[in-house]
Amino acid sequence: MYRRKKNALEHDQVYVIETNLDDMSPEITGYLMEKLFQRGALDVFLTPIFMKKGRPATKLSVLAEPDHRETLIEAVLTETTTFGVRYYIVERSKLTRDFVDIHTRWGVVRAKRGYLGDRLVKTAPEYEDCKKLAEQHRLPLRVIYEEAIRQINT
């Protein structure tokens, strides 16, 4: 396996901002996700939840760097029907990472590599690159991924 001198995992802190949406059309929730990424969210995800009075609702979760917390809270309060959000800080441990090009028979795909200390533990082909090749060559996306995996390390 590839080896590289590296120290321990990387660490930082981010906020998780959450709110329960029980009086908003899913059309607006789908749109919202996009807007929150535009305003700097690290990640946005939705969890199906069940609330009082038989309501099949959605919990919105936004991961935000400390500098973006206030902007993102304001965006949630403005774009959605909610009257309040809750938030808390969490630690993050991350693999150190770099990027590498993978040469496939259909073109180049970038891949993200992750290291635990100095040990390479994973190589992940980038979605957008695989998607582009799949569309160009009218091939199933899974075929591109499999080909990319085959060309790693060779």
Place this chain on the structure above:
Amino acid sequence: MYRRKKNALEHDQVYVIETNLDDMSPEITGYLMEKLFQRGALDVFLTPIFMKKGRPATKLSVLAEPDHRETLIEAVLTETTTFGVRYYIVERSKLTRDFVDIHTRWGVVRAKRGYLGDRLVKTAPEYEDCKKLAEQHRLPLRVIYEEAIRQINT
């Protein structure tokens, strides 16, 4: 165990009426459930689904006897935001059933008994009765259920 002469399982046919709700507030969905039972639905349930454009939506499912199918379809089309519903017929196999009183230290609870042919296979205390006793005696509902189970067959 209790025995009773009975023939095979009971059979009938019901309709499953379904629609995907992706532009309606969960507040309205919760309310809808109640309305559909009032108009004769055998059962109503909601499934979290994910739709196009990132929408966290809800599939509404209504079980209806053939005679209630049209009324219930019209109710769904009127009460919700949907422009169409789909439906199909399904077979049902059911245990034959009767009811029995269970005497607990806190009062009587009705229970539904189910038979597979002439074999008693289950006895289920009725929710509404257990709930009433739990509230009267300020006891956890699970305590009432457990007590009812203890008093079955004795």
Place this chain on the structure above:
Amino acid sequence: MYRRKKNALEHDQVYVIETNLDDMSPEITGYLMEKLFQRGALDVFLTPIFMKKGRPATKLSVLAEPDHRETLIEAVLTETTTFGVRYYIVERSKLTRDFVDIHTRWGVVRAKRGYLGDRLVKTAPEYEDCKKLAEQHRLPLRVIYEEAIRQINT
């Protein structure tokens, strides 16, 4: 309310094509949805399910007109990791519909109107039009929808 001479609900038949995905990356599932709409799917939706061996899987459901059934089955078998799909036919009952322009202070929004017989039962502003205005005017999408609802019938 608006009235229009119309007969009963409209009816047709469509296929529901389903498969359980338990060995495919969600990245590919998200991509697949788009591909299936391109190949003529009436609707595509995903249901979270739990399968054997602790697998948090996804049920893919595709609604297809009879003429597109074979193409869509082939697309699912090619694009995904599945080795088989199941399908069945369902009836559909639909409101008759037409379109109308709604004039808001920020521009025109098309709306779909639905009729139960000759009775107008709903008017739904089109998502893509509302989204466009929300982005042009940097307003929350829900504000555009609310304004469109206000301008219906006036």
Place this chain on the structure above:
Amino acid sequence: MYRRKKNALEHDQVYVIETNLDDMSPEITGYLMEKLFQRGALDVFLTPIFMKKGRPATKLSVLAEPDHRETLIEAVLTETTTFGVRYYIVERSKLTRDFVDIHTRWGVVRAKRGYLGDRLVKTAPEYEDCKKLAEQHRLPLRVIYEEAIRQINT
């Protein structure tokens, strides 16, 4: 738009109390929700989760003001089958709010208004009021909401 002099968002802290229910009938979970609101919970919601040994379980989440934390933890430990709960504190940011009456053709509906600083950002018709009118006038709930939205600001 309405304007009002107001300072920043309102802030407070609440507890999130959680437990995973994997050995309790959903009948009891539905009943529990009601009980927890009666004992002062700010909100209660349920999340479908998947646990070990193939169990389709439910995560219970309760939002509690600091003064109600102990009472609510005790209620969860008494009413459910769980042997332990976990909890953590979260910050909340909330719009300042007031209430206003909306006059519709079918009667009065209260609405909650939310302000970001001095800017009115949303007006939400109250569910219970809309529901009451829907039932009195035998109209779809969504029709009442839409009418209420139309009468805001006029």
Place this chain on the structure above:
Amino acid sequence: MYRRKKNALEHDQVYVIETNLDDMSPEITGYLMEKLFQRGALDVFLTPIFMKKGRPATKLSVLAEPDHRETLIEAVLTETTTFGVRYYIVERSKLTRDFVDIHTRWGVVRAKRGYLGDRLVKTAPEYEDCKKLAEQHRLPLRVIYEEAIRQINT
């Protein structure tokens, strides 16, 4: 790519047997899954649903060959708390398939190959084989899968 003379997709018919579980502990549901596979189920899966009275319930779905339908219905009625099941027949379209051995640096993994007509469209390493190698060599399971994918076709 591999080619093989083959006719169209394979077809058969199976039953989908379903019931909604709203009064049974998830512990029993997890156990049930195993039992139903032992009695011949083709597949068993669970869907989180939301039922009346705020119940976070589970829809059980069983795929059964026509010859196993009655046995499996009886098993569901005996093992669970339900008093009835519903079922309907569905068509299946399947890739024709064969098996091949993949030689990896850690041992042999069987793989299932699927053909659309005479075209090989996928090769899927078998889970149980990959799992065995992962445990023997104390390697992440994803590493075994990736290695297996690399050794296909070479």
Place this chain on the structure above:
Amino acid sequence: MYRRKKNALEHDQVYVIETNLDDMSPEITGYLMEKLFQRGALDVFLTPIFMKKGRPATKLSVLAEPDHRETLIEAVLTETTTFGVRYYIVERSKLTRDFVDIHTRWGVVRAKRGYLGDRLVKTAPEYEDCKKLAEQHRLPLRVIYEEAIRQINT
């Protein structure tokens, strides 16, 4: 009811380690759960979530004692496709507990008893014991549980 001198609830602190899996096969997620229990996780559970680009993903949650936190974070980073995890500390309040044998007509079942202070609030038959008897005597698991409940306190 049984009484026993006991002080208040027991307290400790644990970590919740979480990551969102959107590019990993559910086959690997199911396998992972088992591995994390082997490495000391107190609990592991999976939540269906919806992520960007239409992805039906899974949130992995691991409860860990402080001493196992680093080992478990490393296990998640090694076994899964993720490049980072987040974690936070939570308080736990637990019933004090002991174990008791329940004698049923089919054999002995251990049960866990929970006390709130000196008050016995619940007695839960152990799953593995009930399962063993169900399999030995070819009885439905729910029948064993019900019998165990009947024999508590007698």
